[in-house]
Amino acid sequence: MDTLAKLAILGEAAKYDVCASSATSGSGAGGAGRGRIGNLSPAGCCHSFLPDGRCISLFKVLLTNECVNDCFYCPNRSSRDVPRTSFQPEELAGLFLEFYKRNYVEGLFLSSGVAKNTAATMEDLLKTTEILRERYRFGGYIHLKILPGSGEDYIQRAAELADRLSINLEAPSAGRLKNLSRRKDFEKDLLERMRWVSKVQAGRREGKVRLSAGQTTQFIVGAAGENDAEILGAVSRLYREVSLKRAYFSAFQPIAGTPLENGPVVPILREHRLYQSEFLMRTYGFAYEEIPFGRDGNLPMEIDPKAAAALRRPEAFPVEVNKASLGQLLRVPGIGPLSARRILSLRRTYRIRDLEELKNLGVVTGRAAPFLLLDGRSKKPETAPKQLGLFDLSVLDGEVPADGGLPW
Amino acid sequence: MAAFPGKNASTILTSVLAAETGRHSGWLEDPRARRRFLGVLEYALRAGAPGASYVIAQVIRQALREGLPYVYAKTSPEARQVYQWARAVSRELSRLKGLIRLEPYSGKGRPILIGKAPMRYNLVDLVLAHFARRFPGHRIILDTGRGIYEWNYGVRLVKEEFWEEIGKESRGRNAEQCAGDYYATLWEAYYESQIIKGRLDISRAMRVLPKRYWNWIREGRKLRSFSP
Numbered sequence: 001m002d003t004l005a006k007l008a009i010l011g012e013a014a015k016y017d018v019c020a021s022s023a024t025s026g027s028g029a030g031g032a033g034r035g036r037i038g039n040l041s042p043a044g045c046c047h048s049f050l051p052d053g054r055c056i057s058l059f060k061v062l063l064t065n066e067c068v069n070d071c072f073y074c075p076n077r078s079s080r081d082v083p084r085t086s087f088q089p090e091e092l093a094g095l096f097l098e099f100y101k102r103n104y105v106e107g108l109f110l111s112s113g114v115a116k117n118t119a120a121t122m123e124d125l126l127k128t129t130e131i132l133r134e135r136y137r138f139g140g141y142i143h144l145k146i147l148p149g150s151g152e153d154y155i156q157r158a159a160e161l162a163d164r165l166s167i168n169l170e171a172p173s174a175g176r177l178k179n180l181s182r183r184k185d186f187e188k189d190l191l192e193r194m195r196w197v198s199k200v201q202a203g204r205r206e207g208k209v210r211l212s213a214g215q216t217t218q219f220i221v222g223a224a225g226e227n228d229a230e231i232l233g234a235v236s237r238l239y240r241e242v243s244l245k246r247a248y249f250s251a252f253q254p255i256a257g258t259p260l261e262n263g264p265v266v267p268i269l270r271e272h273r274l275y276q277s278e279f280l281m282r283t284y285g286f287a288y289e290e291i292p293f294g295r296d297g298n299l300p301m302e303i304d305p306k307a308a309a310a311l312r313r314p315e316a317f318p319v320e321v322n323k324a325s326l327g328q329l330l331r332v333p334g335i336g337p338l339s340a341r342r343i344l345s346l347r348r349t350y351r352i353r354d355l356e357e358l359k360n361l362g363v364v365t366g367r368a369a370p371f372l373l374l375d376g377r378s379k380k381p382e383t384a385p386k387q388l389g390l391f392d393l394s395v396l397d398g399e400v401p402a403d404g405g406l407p408w
Numbered sequence: 409m410a411a412f413p414g415k416n417a418s419t420i421l422t423s424v425l426a427a428e429t430g431r432h433s434g435w436l437e438d439p440r441a442r443r444r445f446l447g448v449l450e451y452a453l454r455a456g457a458p459g460a461s462y463v464i465a466q467v468i469r470q471a472l473r474e475g476l477p478y479v480y481a482k483t484s485p486e487a488r489q490v491y492q493w494a495r496a497v498s499r500e501l502s503r504l505k506g507l508i509r510l511e512p513y514s515g516k517g518r519p520i521l522i523g524k525a526p527m528r529y530n531l532v533d534l535v536l537a538h539f540a541r542r543f544p545g546h547r548i549i550l551d552t553g554r555g556i557y558e559w560n561y562g563v564r565l566v567k568e569e570f571w572e573e574i575g576k577e578s579r580g581r582n583a584e585q586c587a588g589d590y591y592a593t594l595w596e597a598y599y600e601s602q603i604i605k606g607r608l609d610i611s612r613a614m615r616v617l618p619k620r621y622w623n624w625i626r627e628g629r630k631l632r633s634f635s636p
């Protein structure tokens with residue numbers, strides 16, 4: 001099979017994997033720069049957009065779509081009758097570098113099915129990455145998938161080569177994972193590996209470990225019968241226990257020829273509400289307990305979670321803009337971390353008196369006004385409160401810098 | 409009056425200036441704050457709007473009198489205007505970094521990477537510097553349609569003979585039309601493979617990537633096929 005045909009198959013097989021951002025906080029061991037091709041960037045950079053508006057930042061591809069496993073939702077499961085193919089490590093590394101040189105992508109996101117066994121496939125994944133780092137002296141961004149059940153030495157080596165590692169949990173608990181896979185052991189194959197990544201990451205300063213963008217995970221939403229509270233509960237534990245950098249969510253889409261082919265199509269809005277809530281926990285400092293789940297453990301669909309959380313606590317509002325703490329400001333719908341910091345900074349020398357001033361600070365005043373007092377008075381917004389757009393958070397999340405990364 | 413300890417004339421100068429100009433000009437003595445502020449003004453200037461230097465001078469006065477947060481809060485119309493310019497320039501730079509395609513050539517000397525893009529703002533130096541950092545050991549050329557530039561410890565104008573050197577046919581060619589480039593075909597196939605039919609939302613795509621950029625990129629043809 002030629003490269004073109006392989007690419008069509010192995011690109012397609014990776015399209016449900018989510019990897020929004022290539023932003024990193026550091027240069028990593030082994031260093032970007034220093035005469036290497038490619039470098040890291042503190043802000044994400046989109047190199048193209050798909051017809052649904054998703055940003056293409058990374059070359060997201062599988063090394064092989066052969067797989068010995070049988071995950072019920074997966075297009076690559078062993079029993080499914082689809083054309084199978086693999087890249088050779090040399091071939092894939094060379095292809096990526098040519099894409100990178102043409103500025104098609106910001107980095108590589110390399111994943112794989114489990115071809116013969118986990119060890120052999122991990123070796124090929126590592127070999128591809130080694131060729132890039134060592135032969136081609138590539139210093140840019142690489143996100144490497146760790147296969148379930150990978151050995152500790154593979155994880156160590158992967159952390160020396162990649163900027164980000166991820167192990168897909170897919171489901172929030174062992175019980176739920178049973179609805180998705182017969183072979184994967186939640187505790188042993190997945191969680192334990194995440195702990196290993198976390199351990200390797202903790203020793204980052206001392207040794208050769210790169211891992212400048214930490215570890216992430218992904219959940220298939222709605223395939224295992226779980227609710228949102230279970231998913232976000234797992235995410236919140238993972239932040240604490242394995243220093244998870246962030247979680248990705250992929251709304252389940254049934255695939256023909258799999259045991260879940262007749263499963264329900266999960267609305268993208270559910271995936272989006274999960275992103276919004278995860279964002280509140282990770283960036284706004286919300287505790288898991290503050291996330292406004294309904295009785296069924298799911299997030300409300302008709303209103304965004306921040307507004308829903310605020311409406312549930314009428315006693316906490318309105319807050320006085322000129323006195324409120326950072327935490328209080330961050331709980332006001334329409335005020336984000338950047339605008340909250342701007343308010344605090346301006347307040348030191350200036351008394352904020354009207355909504356126009358808040359708007360200039362980046363506050364969405366139509367949403368915020370009902371929750372605020374300005375100089376002791378409540379002000380009516382000129383425009384009616386607006387529901388947060390379906391994808392507004394992606395703009396805040398380094399995926400698409402709204403202003404190209406301007407600092408204010 | 410306080411003494412002005414300083415290691416050199418420049419720090420003494422900024423200390424004196426800070427003390428003389430207003431209650432809130434302390435930021436002058438903070439190199440990071442100063443750099444950041446100047447960076448924003450620098451971006452705003454690159455928008456090339458008529459009268460920009462006058463507006464920027466006003467904003468500097470406000471920053472010295474009222475402090476930086478006053479300016480960052482865009483409390484005055486001048487600060488708002490400067491912010492708008494800087495933001496537009498910053499966005500455009502981000503797009504240029506992501507969407508300019510590079511066409512590789514291997515000639516006699518260093519390998520060459522050629523990018524072609526019209527410039528709405530004066531960003532040639534920043535774009536060239538970005539790619540030069542990313543591709544050390546390469547000769548980076550940028551053709552804006554109005555001039556050809558390269559990065560050689562700074563921006564240099566490239567003579568017309570350059571095209572003789574690498575083959576004239578590449579001159580008027582949009583990097584995305586380079587039919588002979590097998591990797592462009594591979595890229596297009598890859599792009600197609602990422603489309604999820606159940607998620608199509610072309611109006612969102614048009615919001616995040618305005619149509620005027622579509623012919624910069626080969627996959628713009630595909631986007632066009634979905635657009636109304």
Ligand code: SF4
Binds near residue numbers: 068070075076113
């Ligand atoms: S391990 Fe499961 S999810 Fe991964 S490729 Fe194989 S079948 Fe698919």
